[in-house]
Amino acid sequence: MDLSQTLLxxxxxxxxxxxxxxxxxxSRLIADDFFEFGARGSIWTKxxxxxxxxxxxxxxxxxxxxxxxxxxxxxxLVTYHCRNNASADSLRSSIWxxxxxxxxxxxxxxxxxxxx
Numbered sequence: 001m002d003l004s005q006t007l008l009x010x011x012x013x014x015x016x017x018x019x020x021x022x023x024x025x026x027s028r029l030i031a032d033d034f035f036e037f038g039a040r041g042s043i044w045t046k047x048x049x050x051x052x053x054x055x056x057x058x059x060x061x062x063x064x065x066x067x068x069x070x071x072x073x074x075x076x077l078v079t080y081h082c083r084n085n086a087s088a089d090s091l092r093s094s095i096w097x098x099x100x101x102x103x104x105x106x107x108x109x110x111x112x113x114x115x116x
Contacts (some may be wrong), residue, residue: 004068007078010103011044011066013116015082017058023050037109039089039090059084074098077107082110089113 001009012028013019027050036044044052065081079093095107 003070003076004066006103007068007076008063008066010096010105011063011078011092012079014059014105015059015061015063020056020058021054023054026050026053027085028102029105031099033104034104034106037110042061058072071095073087 003100010029011054014026019025019029023115027046030046030049034049036049038044049116056111060084063080063082065079067079069077069079071077075095075097077093077095079091082090084093090112092111093107093109096103097106098104
């Protein structure tokens with residue numbers, strides 16, 4: 001499997017209801033030094049995401065316009081367009097790092113797009 005397919009599958013896992021309900025799985029997929037700039041301006045650490053994400057109501061999201069830009073041998077930037085059931089579109093970016101044969105997200109940012 002190539003890098004783009006691997007990282008797309010990981011992003012999709014993090015958007016899935018099964019993963020979002022499983023704190024252990026979330027913890028495996030994001031790095032200890034992870035942080036996020038949320039679409040509403042909040043800043044999240046790994047501990048906050050692992051604790052809060054399983055408590056949030058689930059919203060189905062889809063990914064389009066997925067792109068990968070390698071930053072080094074073991075890091076990559078992914079960008080994509082995310083849409084949820086409520087037609088709330090956002091641009092997303094994540095930095096993934098491969099360590100010990102496992103990819104983990106180290107950074108994520110969401111930016112809401114204006115409603116059309």
